[in-house]
Every structure is written in C-alpha cells, then in structure tokens.
Amino acid sequence: MSNILVFCERDDVAFEILSASSIVSGTTFAAVLGKNAEERAQTYSLYGATKILVSDHPTLNNFDAEVYADTLARIIEKNDIDIIFCGSTRRGRELAPRLAQRLSGSCITDVSGFNESLIFWRYTLGGTTQEKLKPTREKMVIAFLPKAFDKIERKVLSDITQISFEPSVPRTKIIERQKKSLGQANIEDAERIVGVGRGIVKKEDLVLIEELARFIGAEIGCTRPLAADFGWLTEDRIIGLSGKKSKPKFYLALGVSGQIQHTVGIRDAKVIAAIDKNKDAPIFRMADYGIVGDLYEYVPLILKRLKGG
Amino acid sequence: MDIVVCVKQIYDLDQIRIKKETREPILEGVPFKLSDMDRNALEEAIRIKEKNGARIVVVSAGFLKVRETIKGALAMGADEAVVVTDFAGDSSVASDVLATLIRPMATNLILCGEGSSDNYSGQVPPRLAESLGLPCITFVRELSLEGTKVKAKRDLEDCFEIVETEMPCVVSVTSEINEARLPSLTQILKASKKPIREMKMVECGTFSKSLESVENLAPATERKNIILEGGAAETAEQFVRSLEKEGVFNV
Numbered sequence: 001m002s003n004i005l006v007f008c009e010r011d012d013v014a015f016e017i018l019s020a021s022s023i024v025s026g027t028t029f030a031a032v033l034g035k036n037a038e039e040r041a042q043t044y045s046l047y048g049a050t051k052i053l054v055s056d057h058p059t060l061n062n063f064d065a066e067v068y069a070d071t072l073a074r075i076i077e078k079n080d081i082d083i084i085f086c087g088s089t090r091r092g093r094e095l096a097p098r099l100a101q102r103l104s105g106s107c108i109t110d111v112s113g114f115n116e117s118l119i120f121w122r123y124t125l126g127g128t129t130q131e132k133l134k135p136t137r138e139k140m141v142i143a144f145l146p147k148a149f150d151k152i153e154r155k156v157l158s159d160i161t162q163i164s165f166e167p168s169v170p171r172t173k174i175i176e177r178q179k180k181s182l183g184q185a186n187i188e189d190a191e192r193i194v195g196v197g198r199g200i201v202k203k204e205d206l207v208l209i210e211e212l213a214r215f216i217g218a219e220i221g222c223t224r225p226l227a228a229d230f231g232w233l234t235e236d237r238i239i240g241l242s243g244k245k246s247k248p249k250f251y252l253a254l255g256v257s258g259q260i261q262h263t264v265g266i267r268d269a270k271v272i273a274a275i276d277k278n279k280d281a282p283i284f285r286m287a288d289y290g291i292v293g294d295l296y297e298y299v300p301l302i303l304k305r306l307k308g309g
Numbered sequence: 310m311d312i313v314v315c316v317k318q319i320y321d322l323d324q325i326r327i328k329k330e331t332r333e334p335i336l337e338g339v340p341f342k343l344s345d346m347d348r349n350a351l352e353e354a355i356r357i358k359e360k361n362g363a364r365i366v367v368v369s370a371g372f373l374k375v376r377e378t379i380k381g382a383l384a385m386g387a388d389e390a391v392v393v394t395d396f397a398g399d400s401s402v403a404s405d406v407l408a409t410l411i412r413p414m415a416t417n418l419i420l421c422g423e424g425s426s427d428n429y430s431g432q433v434p435p436r437l438a439e440s441l442g443l444p445c446i447t448f449v450r451e452l453s454l455e456g457t458k459v460k461a462k463r464d465l466e467d468c469f470e471i472v473e474t475e476m477p478c479v480v481s482v483t484s485e486i487n488e489a490r491l492p493s494l495t496q497i498l499k500a501s502k503k504p505i506r507e508m509k510m511v512e513c514g515t516f517s518k519s520l521e522s523v524e525n526l527a528p529a530t531e532r533k534n535i536i537l538e539g540g541a542a543e544t545a546e547q548f549v550r551s552l553e554k555e556g557v558f559n560v
Contacts, residue, residue: 065435065445065447066438066439066444066445069439089466090447090448090464090465090466091465093424093431093447094431094434094435094445094447094448095435096432096435097400097404097430097431097432097433097434097435097436097439098435098436098438098439098445100401100432100436100519101401101404101435101436101439101440102439105519106401106519106520107400107401107430107432107436107519108430108520109430109431109432110429110430119523122430124427124428124525125320125322125325125334125427125428125525126322126426126427126429128322128325128327128334128527129327129332129334129525129526129527129528130525130526130527130528131522131524131525132522132523132524132525133520133521133522133523134520134521134523135519135520135521136517136518136519136520136521137519171444171474171475172444172446172472172473172474173472173473173474174470174471174472175460175471175472175473176470176471177468177469177470177471178468178469178470178471179467179468180467180468180469192557216557216558217560224484228484228485235485236466241429242423242424242429242483242484249557250552250555250557250558259323260322261322261426267528270557271552271555271557272532273548273552273557279536279538284534284536285530285532285534286530286532287532287534287536288532288533288534288535288555289533289535289536289537289548289551289552290534290535290536290537291536291537291538291544291545291548292536292537292538292539293538293539293541293544297541298541298544298545298548301541301542301545302545302548302549305545305546305549306549306558
C-alpha cells in the first residue's frame with residue numbers, strides 16, 4: 001500500500017492519470033493548484049481522487065516549476081507520499097525532474113504506459129526501442145504523456161482540504177504571455193490524421209492535401225521540417241518525439257519517409273497507410289497499406305474515388 | 310562572462326539496426342555524435358561570446374570515444390572541455406556528475422539542450438538547477454542577456470512566455486533557437502590544441518542509479534504491410550477499398 005499523489009496543471013490530463021492509477025493500491029491524493037482551484041477540485045472526485053488538496057493562492061496562478069515543485073514537496077512530506085504521477089506536458093517535463101531531484105527520487109518522463117508492478121515504459125534511442133524501467137529509489141516522480149490513458153469516471157467520496165502554507169517566491173519573473181497564433185489543430189485528439197513530409201514540393205500544394213483531409217474529416221499533421229524550417233504549417237501540427245503524439249484510428253502518410261523521430265508520434269495508430277515514391281522508405285515497414293508512387297498522382301485519384309466519381 | 314554548456318554524446322541514431330530475432334538494438338560499432346539540441350545550446354553560447362565576449366567550457370558525462378565527440382564542440386567554438394570518460398547511469402546520475410564538474414567553476418550561465426535526441430527525457434536541466442540551487446528556464450527559443458539578467462522566450466504548448474531571471478541560472482533551448490554552425494577545417498585543426506580535462510567517475514564521487522532497465526527492445530510491429538505498386542487508377546481503387554474495409558472513414 002502506498003500513498004499516491006496525482007498532479008497536472010491540465011485537469012484533463014490529471015483525470016487520465018487518475019483513471020489509470022486505479023491499478024496501484026493505496027490512497028490516491030490529488031493536488032489542485034492555482035486559478036479556481038476550489039471549484040475545479042469538485043470534478044477530481046469523479047475520477048477516483050479520495051484526498052484532494054487545494055490551493056488557490058495567487059502566487060500559484062502562474063506555473064513556476066520551482067514554486068510548484070516546492071509546494072508539492074511539502075504536500076508529499078506531510079502526507080507520507082512515495083509515488084507522484086504527473087503529466088508530461090512541457091511544464092510537467094520541467095516540474096517532474098526538479099521535484100525528483102528535491103526528493104532524491106527516481107524520475108521518468110514521457111511515459112506511455114505502466115503495470116501494477118510499477119514498471120513504466122517509454123520510447124528511447126530516438127524512438128527505435130521501447131524501454132521498460134523500474135524506479136529504484138524510495139520516491140518516484142513519473143510524468144505520463146497526455147492521452148496515454150483514457151479518462152474513466154470512477155466516483156468516490158473525497159475530502160477536499162485547503163493547503164494552509166504560503167508558496168515560496170518565484171525567482172523567474174513572467175513579463176508577458178503571447179498566445180500562440182495557432183490553427184485549430186488538435187492532433188492529440190484527432191480520429192484521423194493526414195501526415196505530410198518532404199514529399200510535398202511547395203506550400204501551395206497543401207491545398208490538395210487540405211481538400212482530402214477535409215473530405216475524410218482528418219487533421220493535418222506534419223514532420224518537423226515542414227513547420228519548423230519551412231514554416232508551411234503551424235508548429236502545433238508537428239508529430240513526433242519532440243512534437244505531438246497521437247493514437248488516431250487512421251494515419252495516412254503522404255510523402256513522409258518515416259524517420260523514427262516522426263513515426264514514434266503515431267506508432268499506436270490503429271491503421272497506418274502511406275504513399276511515397278521511394279519503395280525503400282521506412283514508412284512502408286510500419287504501414288498496413290501502402291502505395292509506392294507519386295502522391296501528386298494518387299491523391300487526386302483517391303479523392304475522386306471517395307467522392308464517388 | 311563564463312558560460313558552461315552541457316553536451317551529451319549519443320549514438321548516431323540513423324545507424325542503429327535491430328536484431329530481427331530478438332528485437333534488440335545493435336549498438337556495437339555505431340558511431341557517436343553530439344546530441345542535436347546540445348549543438349543549438351553551444352551555438353547560442355558562441356553567439357553570446359561573439360557579441361559580448363565569454364569563455365565557454367563544455368562539460369560532458371561521456372564514455373568510449375567521448376574525446377572525439379567533444380572535439381566537435383571545441384571546433385564549433387568552445388574554449389575548453391571537462392569530460393567524464395567512463396560514464397554509466399541514468400539521467401539522475403548524469404546530472405549529479407555534471408553538477409560535480411560545474412560546482413567548482415565560476416559560472417554565469419549554464420546552457421543545455423532541452424532534451425537529448427536519443428532519450429529525450431529532459432531531466433538534466435531541471436535536476437542540475439535544483440542541485441546547484443539555481444533558477445531554470447526551459448524550452449527557450451529566444452535568449453538575450455541584459456546586465457545581470459537573462460531574458461528568454463519560452464515555447465510552451467499554448468503560448469510563448471517571456472520571462473526573466475537573475476544569473477547564474479540554467480537555460481535549456483529548443484532546436485528552433487538557432488541553426489548550429491558546421492566548423493571549418495581550420496577550426497577543426499585548431500580544436501586539437503584546446504584543452505580537454507578527462508576525469509573518471511570515481512573522482513567525482515559515488516553515485517547510485519535511480520532506474521533499472523528491465524527491457525529495451527524494438528516494439529513488435531503487427532502491421533499488414535500490404536504495399537501496392539504501379540497501375541494508377543487500379544491501385545488507387547484497391548487502396549481505398551482496403552481502407553474502407555478497415556472502416557477508417559466511418560464516422
């Protein structure tokens with residue numbers, strides 16, 4: 001029996017982790033920090049958190065990893081917690097190691113699954129292999145990828161308690177927050193994704209891809225160069241190791257060679273199909289269906305066929 | 310101005326093959342390189358040096374041919390290097406070792422890549438900051454120094470955050486911050502004269518690992534691998550029909 005603490009600054013991700021943590025026996029704590037904490041805390045009891053600790057102290061309205069680590073460390077000490085589960089969001093990827101170091105604990109980030117023996121798995125060697133890891137320190141901080149688990153309602157009776165102590169003073173000052181001028185891309189939740197890579201010759205050609213994506217109800221995703229280097233698509237569409245990870249029903253790769261740094265992001269798609277000129281492209285090895293050929297020839301044909309022409 | 314850049318020696322990932330029978334990665338004989346985002350961190354340090362003047366020390370917890378790998382960093386423009394040559398362990402051990410190397414140095418700024426190209430666990434910068442008692446700014450894609458302060462633009466999922474903190478501090482950068490330079494032949498030749506101090510793990514202290522690797526295999530692929538070639542219209546028809554059968558277009 002262990003005491004577990006679940007925390008993520010994104011409530012939806014916290015609910016996913018709470019849902020999955022039911023396989024660990026013990027008392028499940030959740031920390032809800034920052035804006036509207038008290039109100040948000042109510043929902044946490046729907047996902048199995050029995051002890052909910054709340055603070056809406058104004059300092060916590062801004063996520064400062066050091067201040068948050070400090071706050072969680074005090075909760076952990078006070079409640080004799082050994083297992084800390086958090087989200088592997090960008091903010092979480094800073095928080096988890098900082099907290100682990102404070103606790104002299106083990107830490108694993110970008111975790112995609114685990115079992116009741118507390119063995120955790122994540123991709124490594126750039127996505128080539130999946131490593132199963134066992135924490136060996138007394139305390140462990142594990143950061144799970146968003147969407148690693150499904151949200152499952154499990155209503156419990158929970159205590160909601162206000163945290164009484166003052167948070168520490170942040171050493172980093174936030175001067176400004178600029179909302180990203182992103183499209184409405186939602187790669188993580190998409191049922192279908194059309195992924196594009198360097199097989200696309202110029203930006204204007206994306207019109208064709210957009211037409212196909214719209215027709216089949218798919219989001220457009222891409223490899224890193226198309227967004228980060230060429231700027232043809234917004235960066236929230238990058239799929240891969242350092243981009244978005246998704247488990248769609250269908251992934252259609254168009255002109256994507258299939259480098260592991262990209263494919264690790266859609267490896268768990270139910271069906272993968274690919275069109276690429278190069279018959280040796282690694283994407284074909286992980287595809288269910290493939291066409292060796294020119295996407296500029298095949299996309300219009302496929303679109304015509306789907307439209308019933 | 311003293312800048313420390315933490316770099317990691319990694320396997321050239323494109324050259325790793327998988328043993329078919331066991332799904333194990335074959336690492337013997339695979340060449341090493343500097344992790345990509347660490348090169349961006351070093352590039353950023355060099356740009357600061359070119360603008361304001363600075364001394365750049367690269368530190369690394371390496372193994373096998375770390376000397377060769379680190380020469381690449383010196384050729385890019387670092388002034389000297391301190392490396393551990395027999396490193397073994399996880400990110401927790403790596404950051405403890407790096408903290409031991411950095412602690413005695415005079416440092417204003419510690420730059421790291423946001424994650425390594427192989428593990429991408431991103432633990433070293435925050436762990437290092439915590440053990441050195443420093444503030445940390447992660448996911449930085451624009452960096453400027455103003456007096457004793459660092460100002461940075463952080464790239465988060467939903468927004469950019471402009472933040473500032475006092476030096477010394479730890480900063481981790483993303484690959485978008487700059488394009489890392491390729492050293493010229495003269496720079497490569499000059500680099501062999503730059504000092505590399507080599508150390509063994511035992512000289513740094515005793516470290517216990519925090520994770521045990523139970524298994525590390527390529528995932529079993531259970532894909533159908535039905536690959537069609539040639540005959541445009543017919544192929545497209547067959548392709549779409551297969552996908553329809555899978556129900557991928559169903560709402």
